[in-house]
Structures are given as C-alpha cells and as structure tokens.
Amino acid sequence: MSDRGTGGDVPRGGHGPGNRSRGGQTGASGGRGGGRSGRPPRPVRDEARNVAYDLLRAVDERDAYANLLMPTLLRERRLSGRDAGLATELAYGTLRGLGTYDEIIAACSDRAPEDLDPPLLDAIRLGVHQLLKTRVPPHAAVGTTVDLVRLRVGTGASKYANAVLRKVAGRSLEQWLPIVAPDPDQDPIGHLAVAHSHPRWIVTAMRDAVGGDFEETAALLAADNERPRVTLVARPGRASVEELLTSGAEPARYSPYAAYLSEGDPGSIQAVAEARAAVQDEASQLVALALTRVPVAGGDSRWLDLCAGPGGKAGLLDAIAVHGDEAGSPAWKPDAVLREPDGRSETAREGASGPVAFPGGARLLAAELQYHRARLVRQATREAVVITADGTVPAWRAGVFDRVMVDAPCTGLGALRRRPEARWRRDPRSLPDLGRLQRGLLTSALEAVRPGGVVAYVTCSPHLAETAVVVGDVSAGRDDVETLDARAYLPEVDGLGEGPYAQFWPHRHGTDGMFLALLRRR
Known part of the structure; x- marks a missing residue:
C-alpha cells in the first residue's frame, strides 16, 4: 500500500488497496491439522462466501460495480434470505474496510499486501472482516476462509492465510487501530484515513467540507462505513406512501413521498415492480422537491432535466409535474423548444418528436447524453419527453424553460455508503475535468431557463x-442570476448548513451527501 501507515492514496495502478501487483508468491507458513492420513480435511464450499469472494475479484479484475453485480450473483447462485444477506455484508463490508484491513494484514504478515497474489489477498480480507467486524466466531471465520483459499487459490496459499488470520484474531479492531494507524496528534488526516478506511485525499476533502472539524469528519467517515437503509419513493399520482406502508415499509423522516424498507426485496413490492414507486435516497427526493417549491411568475409548464440518467430524479419530477402542479397549464410540443435536427440529438421515446397531448399540469423534457441511460429514464417516467442530447451543447431553444434540474456528474463522494468500492476507484486527478463539465452544464442550464425561472444545481458530493x-x-459577474437560500424550500430538514446552499449529510440526516443550490434567472 503506498504511503502505508499514513492512509495514502490509491496504491497500485488500479482502483484501491486491493488492486495490487500480480506477481507475488503466496508463502507457506502455518496450516490446519490433518486427519490420520496426514492430509488436511476436505474443504467445504460455502456459497455465500464464494459469492462475496467472486464479487471482490470482479471489482479487482473487471472494475465491476458492486451494487450492480451483487443482485446478478445472488440470482445466479439462487441465494436468498440469510445467505444472501451474509454474502452482501461480507462483500460490501470488506470493500469498505480495505484500507484498514490491509494495514492489519501487513502487521501480521512477513510481506506487504501488495506483494501477495490478489486472489489470496481478497480471501484474507474477507477473513479479516469476519474476525473484526462481524459476529462470526473466530474459529469459523478462520476455518471458512482457509477452506475458501484451498478451493479457489491453492493448498500452499491456505496455509499462509491460516497463519495470518490467526495473528489477526489475537486482537480486536479497537486494539489493532493504535498499532497500525498514525498518531492522531501528529497526523490526524492519516489517522482518520486508516481508522475509517478512506484514502487520504477524501479525508482531506471531507474535513474541508465540514469546516475543518475533525470530530465531525470522523463521524462522517464512520457513517460512510454503515450499511445504508433502503428508502423508497412513491411517485405522486401513481403510488402513495400508504401503499408502501401496507407493503411492509416504515414512515420516513423527511420526504412526503418516502418510506423506509428495513428488510426484504424492494422488487417484491407491487408498486416498485410496476415502476409506480422506486428505490431512491431521501435527499435525492428532497432536492427535486425543492426545485418544484420555488415560486415562479408567469407560466409554469415547461421543465427540463439536463442530465437525467439513470432517471431517479426525472421519475419524481415527471410525476410532480403532471400530478402535483395546478391543472390547466397550456400544453407544449417538443418542437416548440427543440432546435432543428442537426444530428446531435436522437429521441429515445418513440414519437417524442411529434405533438404530445397534455391533460394538464407541467411537462418534463429529460435529456441524457448516453442512449442506454436515456432508455432507463424512459422506464422511470410516464409523461416525460426523453431525448439523447449533450447538455453542454443544448438541443433546445434558449430561455424557454420554467424550471431546470442539473444533477451533474461528480465524484460521488456523498454516496460512498452505497458504492463501497468507489472510494478506491476515484482519483483526485479527475476533479479538473469534472469541474469543467459541471460549469458547462450549469452555464447551459442558466441559458435554457427563462427570466423568472429557476435552476437547481445538484451533486451527490460535498x-x-x-x-x-x-x-x-458560474454566477460570478452575472447580474441576471440570483442565488436563493435553498434551505428555505426544505423547511422539514435542519442542519443543512449556513446557506445559501443546502448540504445533506450521512451522519446528520441518514441520507446521501447531496448538495443543492437554487438559482433564479432575473
């Protein structure tokens, strides 16, 4: 691990502490006792642990996304109930804790983690997570991991894994941290990086975002390592919160459209299966709702989601536009706002380029650069017009929209709870390119909105x-742009910061770390 002991950044040319060089030897120390023949007992295949292991290997080898691959693996291996829960906890928990676990493995090994074969290292990490962060008995954690290594890596490697894990089992996580983490007085960033398993650059960014308070930074990093609850959204006019509650969900804290699902498969709920409801973080719901709450003078019938994929906010905005605003707003046609075809855009909804009969209320135009993501937006919406278009090179006329949503691509540091491998995949060197894209999208949104209209700029990053x-x-030097106090449109939520922006936090609100700015075109 580069900068080992100080919580350094991504260590080998890959996405995290797990992406080590692949040429190391496995070693052969330790081992389990054999039978009368001198051979070790035949290893037992534990399918839940094999699923977790396969997910770790896919993240390392193919840059797979854990939250997308895990459901597929569970379905293919026919795991459900407790076994599915165990596989998910082992995989996600191990990915979150890689930085800490590698430091402990290094302290218990005769070689650095980066010198181990990646398949062996991933298996040992699974064992370390079971020993230090779960209720699995130590003998079971060691035994099942050794069996896993024998099955998937080799007998010699299993002896090495056995020796390392027995040393790890000699102390608790609380006892290991003072040994492997830097002194918090001499290197507070490095200490937090190892203690909470985050790259140093992310710890620094989080500290700056909370105003330099190290105690709050620690609380935020700890919240990133907690398993997030599943939050559902009932799209108005299509489903109700009451319907979700009768399906086993619990009342939510903030959003009037939200409910929490403490257990079970969301897809088993009829409203979710029919796309009348969906899984959506509560902060994501609220930033979309805040955009709809800002009063606008004049008409309020044309809404735009500038980069709508994969469709979460677009799905809610589409429902609110049609069912949540006053009826009788004039209908509009896509060709009233779209520029003449020039090859830069392609409709993703059949017939979207022609007239649309509106029963009343507002209507959403949802634009997405990638066609396959535009198809996801189409699945999440009912009445919206969905097109594939580059938001920085708009395919619509300037100054025609009443409300514009800019859910800009970002590092995603506010959703590290849900994407456990993202912290090891992200690189601070991506910030300049992302910043240029974000500025371009916000500038385009301000050109698309009419005078008196409002723009929401949103990122899932603090x-x-x-x-x-x-x-x-973007707003500097522009006399035609007024920054509104976003907190005023979220009265049900406290702790959103000093304004005029609103910042949600995992440790304060139990949501993703969503940022919201509201700008009015004068």
Whole structure:
C-alpha cells in the first residue's frame, strides 16, 4: 500500500488497496491439522462466501460495480434470505474496510499486501472482516476462509492465510487501530484515513467540507462505513406512501413521498415492480422537491432535466409535474423548444418528436447524453419527453424553460455508503475535468431557463470543488442570476448548513451527501 501507515492514496495502478501487483508468491507458513492420513480435511464450499469472494475479484479484475453485480450473483447462485444477506455484508463490508484491513494484514504478515497474489489477498480480507467486524466466531471465520483459499487459490496459499488470520484474531479492531494507524496528534488526516478506511485525499476533502472539524469528519467517515437503509419513493399520482406502508415499509423522516424498507426485496413490492414507486435516497427526493417549491411568475409548464440518467430524479419530477402542479397549464410540443435536427440529438421515446397531448399540469423534457441511460429514464417516467442530447451543447431553444434540474456528474463522494468500492476507484486527478463539465452544464442550464425561472444545481458530493466553487464561478459577474437560500424550500430538514446552499449529510440526516443550490434567472 503506498504511503502505508499514513492512509495514502490509491496504491497500485488500479482502483484501491486491493488492486495490487500480480506477481507475488503466496508463502507457506502455518496450516490446519490433518486427519490420520496426514492430509488436511476436505474443504467445504460455502456459497455465500464464494459469492462475496467472486464479487471482490470482479471489482479487482473487471472494475465491476458492486451494487450492480451483487443482485446478478445472488440470482445466479439462487441465494436468498440469510445467505444472501451474509454474502452482501461480507462483500460490501470488506470493500469498505480495505484500507484498514490491509494495514492489519501487513502487521501480521512477513510481506506487504501488495506483494501477495490478489486472489489470496481478497480471501484474507474477507477473513479479516469476519474476525473484526462481524459476529462470526473466530474459529469459523478462520476455518471458512482457509477452506475458501484451498478451493479457489491453492493448498500452499491456505496455509499462509491460516497463519495470518490467526495473528489477526489475537486482537480486536479497537486494539489493532493504535498499532497500525498514525498518531492522531501528529497526523490526524492519516489517522482518520486508516481508522475509517478512506484514502487520504477524501479525508482531506471531507474535513474541508465540514469546516475543518475533525470530530465531525470522523463521524462522517464512520457513517460512510454503515450499511445504508433502503428508502423508497412513491411517485405522486401513481403510488402513495400508504401503499408502501401496507407493503411492509416504515414512515420516513423527511420526504412526503418516502418510506423506509428495513428488510426484504424492494422488487417484491407491487408498486416498485410496476415502476409506480422506486428505490431512491431521501435527499435525492428532497432536492427535486425543492426545485418544484420555488415560486415562479408567469407560466409554469415547461421543465427540463439536463442530465437525467439513470432517471431517479426525472421519475419524481415527471410525476410532480403532471400530478402535483395546478391543472390547466397550456400544453407544449417538443418542437416548440427543440432546435432543428442537426444530428446531435436522437429521441429515445418513440414519437417524442411529434405533438404530445397534455391533460394538464407541467411537462418534463429529460435529456441524457448516453442512449442506454436515456432508455432507463424512459422506464422511470410516464409523461416525460426523453431525448439523447449533450447538455453542454443544448438541443433546445434558449430561455424557454420554467424550471431546470442539473444533477451533474461528480465524484460521488456523498454516496460512498452505497458504492463501497468507489472510494478506491476515484482519483483526485479527475476533479479538473469534472469541474469543467459541471460549469458547462450549469452555464447551459442558466441559458435554457427563462427570466423568472429557476435552476437547481445538484451533486451527490460535498467536495467544495464540485459544489460551492462551481456555483460561485458560474454566477460570478452575472447580474441576471440570483442565488436563493435553498434551505428555505426544505423547511422539514435542519442542519443543512449556513446557506445559501443546502448540504445533506450521512451522519446528520441518514441520507446521501447531496448538495443543492437554487438559482433564479432575473
């Protein structure tokens, strides 16, 4: 691990502490006792642990996304109930804890983790997670991991894994941290990086985002390592919160459209299966709702989601536009706002380029650069017009929309709970390119909205370079842009910051770290 002991950044040319060089030897120390023949007992295949292991290997070898691959693996291996829960906890928990676990493995091994074969290292990490963060008895954690290594890597490697894990089992996580983490007085960033398993650059960004408070930074990093609850959204006019509650969900804290699902498969709920409801973080719901709450003078019939994929916010905006606003707003046709075809855009909804009969209320135009993501937006919406278009090179006329949503691509540091491998995959070197894209999208949104209309700039990241700095740079020197106090449109939520922006936090609100700025075109 590069900068080992100080919580350094991504260590080998890959996405995290797990992406080590592949030429190391496995070693052969330790071992399990054999039978009368001198041979070790035949290993037992534990399918839940094999699924977790396969997911770790896919993340390492193919840059797979854990949240997308895990459901597929569970379905293919026919795991459900407790076994599915165990596989998910082992895989996600291990991915979250890689930085800490590698430091402990290094302290218990005669070689650095980066010198081990990646398949062996991933298996040992699974064992370390069971020993230090689960209720699995130590003998079971060691035994099942050794069996896994024998089955998937080799007998010699299993002896090495056995020796390392027995040393790890000699102390608890609380006892290991003072040994492997830097002194918090001498290197507070490095200490938090190892103690909470985050790359150093992310710890620094989080500290800056919370105003330099190290105690709050620690609480935020700890929240990133907690398993997030499943939050559902009932799209208005199509489903109700009451319907979700009768299906086993619990009342939500903030959003009037939300409910929490403590257990079970969301897809088993009829409203979710029929796309009348969906899984959506509560902060994601609220930033979309805030955009709809800002009063606008004049008409309010044309809404735009500038980068709508994969469709979460578009799905809610589409439902609110049609069912949540006053009826009788004039219908509009896509060709009233779209520019003449020039090869830069392609409709993703059949017939979207022609007239649309509106029963009343507002209507959403949802634009997405990638066609396959535009198809996902189409599945999430009912009445919206969905097109594939580059939001920075707009396919619509300027100054025609009443409300515009800019859910800009970002580092995703606010959703590390849900994407456990993202912290090892992200690189601070991506920030300049993302910043240029974010500024381009916000500038395009301000050109698309009419005078008196409102723009919501949203990122799922608290990083200042992606939030306040972007909004400040774009609005600086523009007399036609007014920054509104976003907190005023979220009265049900406290702790959103000093304004005028609103920042959600995992440790304060139990949501993703969503940022919201509201800008009115004068």
